[in-house]
Amino acid sequence: MTGEPAGSPWSSLQRLGAGTLRLPGEPGFAAASEAFNKRYAGIHPSAVLSVASPGDVGRAIEWAREHDVPFTVRGRGHSYAGGSVGTDLVFDLSGLGGVQVDPSTGRVVVGGGARMGSLADELAKYDLMIPLGNSDDVGVGGLVLGGGVAGVSRVYGLTCDALLETEVMLADGSTVTCNEVEHADLFWACRGGGGGNFGVHTSFTLQAQPVPAISTCLMVWPWAHAVDVIVTAQELMRRAPDEFAVRIGASRSTDSWVSVAGQYLGPAHELRELLIPVLAVAEPSRIEIIDQDFWAARRYRRHATSADAFAVRSRFARQPLSTDAVATAVAAIDRWPGSSCPDGAGIALFTWGGAVNRMPAGATAFPHRDTLFLLSMDTSWTSEDSPDVRTANLAWLHALYDQMGSFTSNAAYVNFPDPDLANWRTAYYGANLARLADVKRRYDPDRVFCHAQAI
Numbered sequence: 001m002t003g004e005p006a007g008s009p010w011s012s013l014q015r016l017g018a019g020t021l022r023l024p025g026e027p028g029f030a031a032a033s034e035a036f037n038k039r040y041a042g043i044h045p046s047a048v049l050s051v052a053s054p055g056d057v058g059r060a061i062e063w064a065r066e067h068d069v070p071f072t073v074r075g076r077g078h079s080y081a082g083g084s085v086g087t088d089l090v091f092d093l094s095g096l097g098g099v100q101v102d103p104s105t106g107r108v109v110v111g112g113g114a115r116m117g118s119l120a121d122e123l124a125k126y127d128l129m130i131p132l133g134n135s136d137d138v139g140v141g142g143l144v145l146g147g148g149v150a151g152v153s154r155v156y157g158l159t160c161d162a163l164l165e166t167e168v169m170l171a172d173g174s175t176v177t178c179n180e181v182e183h184a185d186l187f188w189a190c191r192g193g194g195g196g197n198f199g200v201h202t203s204f205t206l207q208a209q210p211v212p213a214i215s216t217c218l219m220v221w222p223w224a225h226a227v228d229v230i231v232t233a234q235e236l237m238r239r240a241p242d243e244f245a246v247r248i249g250a251s252r253s254t255d256s257w258v259s260v261a262g263q264y265l266g267p268a269h270e271l272r273e274l275l276i277p278v279l280a281v282a283e284p285s286r287i288e289i290i291d292q293d294f295w296a297a298r299r300y301r302r303h304a305t306s307a308d309a310f311a312v313r314s315r316f317a318r319q320p321l322s323t324d325a326v327a328t329a330v331a332a333i334d335r336w337p338g339s340s341c342p343d344g345a346g347i348a349l350f351t352w353g354g355a356v357n358r359m360p361a362g363a364t365a366f367p368h369r370d371t372l373f374l375l376s377m378d379t380s381w382t383s384e385d386s387p388d389v390r391t392a393n394l395a396w397l398h399a400l401y402d403q404m405g406s407f408t409s410n411a412a413y414v415n416f417p418d419p420d421l422a423n424w425r426t427a428y429y430g431a432n433l434a435r436l437a438d439v440k441r442r443y444d445p446d447r448v449f450c451h452a453q454a455i
């Protein structure tokens with residue numbers, strides 16, 4: 001920190017030496033604090049502390065409590081709802097980015113601020129894998145604490161199902177190791193309870209598995225086939241083996257299209273057979289069904305959510321959406337008001353089920369274990385767009401969300417946090433809410449870890 005007056009409220013934090021403190025305008029301030037979702041670009045913290053060790057985290061929490069300074073925990077900043085931005089102090093965990101793999105046991109220790117890409121790169125050296133999403137920059141911490149769904153989840157479960165242990169720095173500055181034996185109730189809560197609720201997780205120990213052989217598919221059809229493709233692809237997935245998972249998408253930008261992208265833990269010739277019903281609907285305008293190396297497939301399926309401003313809402317479906325429901329969504333996409341963001345708007349159905357559903361809903365805090373699809377609805381705009389464009393896009397998304405309520409449950413995925421969700425407590429946590437609130441009361445009675453949708 002430069003030029004900081006001795007009497008400034010931050011000078012004692014600076015003297016603590018618990019990492020690098022940056023104030024607005026200083027080099028590195030924006031990179032350490034800005035939200036991935038530019039919808040929250042106007043929210044700036046008063047200061048950012050980039051910690052470099054678990055000890056830094058403990059000292060920083062003690063300092064914040066002593067000086068009554070509210071803080072927000074930032075893993076890698078990818079919360080859809082700006083969950084890691086705030087106007088007070090931000091603890092930037094990106095310095096806790098290490099990954100250590102023990103190839104003899106498959107146990108992997110990941111720092112609390114590690115990127116998914118760093119974890120994937122280390123795992124690739126040993127041909128091991130953990131169910132991970134398809135983005136490199138998303139934080140492992142945010143992913144695992146909220147659940148974490150991946151293309152292999154129907155066989156290997158969620159990311160949080162691979163969690164063996166986590167080190168947590170609690171509100172009182174003490175550290176606990178929690179696993180099935182020690183602090184088992186906190187361990188339960190950390191698997192699906194969502195980030196920023198119980199403490200700062202300085203490390204996660206996860207169980208990796210040998211990588212499977214896989215093939216991938218990507219098919220795109222003209223918009224005229226949207227309803228038939230989505231209805232047929234859902235039916236196909238209802239009967240599909242767990243080894244097969246897809247994202248069924250309906251998107252609109254300058255053009256509109258429908259797509260099925262997925263991966264199969266088996267050879268491409270078997271995948272092609274599985275796809276026969278949806279290929280029979282109409283000739284795709286693009287089709288790729290190929291055998292792939294596991295890591296090449298991860299790169300191939302790399303998912304890029306809008307890098308500008310966006311909003312996402314989610315619901316769960318226990319059955320395939322009816323033709324009526326799909327036609328409703330497709331008609332809504334036709335009415336998208338538009339924006340200057342090339343990412344446009346749309347819906348995506350992510351296959352759930354298999355190993356995710358074989359775990360009882362109360363076994364971890366993650367409750368959505370009776371579902372077939374996660375329905376994600378999104379829209380995007382840019383900072384160049386007028387406030388009216390933003391308002392029209394949000395109104396469009398809320399209307400679509402409401403319309404889909406007739407066909408889906410009101411449950412929502414905490415890792416797709418939704419600031420506009422009135423019933424977020426029951427939507428995210430269902431029957432696990434009461435137990436989560438009890439764990440919160442015991443581990444953070446003063447609600448030191450607090451954000452707009454904190455338990």
Ligand SMILES: Cc1cc2nc3c(=O)[nH]c(=O)nc-3n(C[C@H](O)[C@H](O)[C@H](O)COP(=O)(O)OP(=O)(O)OC[C@H]3O[C@@H](n4cnc5c(N)ncnc54)[C@H](O)[C@@H]3O)c2cc1C
Nearest residue numbers: 075076077078079084112133139141142148149195196201
């Ligand atoms: C491009 C993209 C792709 C995605 N793909 C997938 C996917 O395939 N599957 C999936 O399930 N989800 C996916 N997501 C959603 C993702 O799981 C969440 O956005 C996740 O919470 C982001 O974590 P983060 O650390 O980057 O974000 P942050 O905004 O830093 O953190 C999110 C929340 O977790 C808290 N937190 C983070 N780290 C810690 C920690 N160490 N200790 C305590 N609290 C912490 C923060 O305080 C905040 O409340 C994707 C998101 C994006 C943007």
